[in-house]
Amino acid sequence: MRFAIVPLLLLALSGCGVFAPSYRDQSVTIASNANFDPARYAGRWYEVARYPNPFQAGCAGAIAEYQLRPGADIAIRNTCLDETGTPTEDISGRATIVGPGRLSVRLSGVPVAAPYWVLWVDEGYRTAVIGQPDGRAGWILNREPVIPADRLAAAREVLAFNGYDLSRLQASGAMAAR
Known part of the structure; x- marks a missing residue:
């Protein structure tokens, strides 16, 4: 299998039931960011934390x-980074905005779209929390490698x-090592 990185590939494949772990108590209501601004969200983000998943096994x-x-x-x-922070592989795709803070993501080579919810972004759009309603994925992203x-x-x-x-x-x- 071609190694593909997340956050988004994991979301797409988890929607197909490729793997089962959920990191979220689904009895708790999940909410996306109602004030999400796609223009301010655009740009580069560094993954500083994530829930384990098989699709990022080779990514630090x-x-x-x-x-x-x-x-x-x-x-x-x-882009996947190794333990030294060196890029090793990447994947591209597109997201369609389907609601406030809610995206439908489709990546190259992945046959289905998946939900990608922006749960929170700080006022300066420096830190973001991303999740999936079924709890199979979640990330903390930051504009700089160190949060x-x-x-x-x-x-x-x-x-x-x-x-x-x-x-x-x-x-x-990779982010902690910098």
């Missing part, structure tokens, strides 16, 4: 790049509020 971290396109479309490029402690704490609180099990959240090794 990842970089996600989003480019706003005309209409309700966002171009996506995700300040206060924003990391806030991001973790958002995951917990949305029912995610914080004990299973893993720091991204």
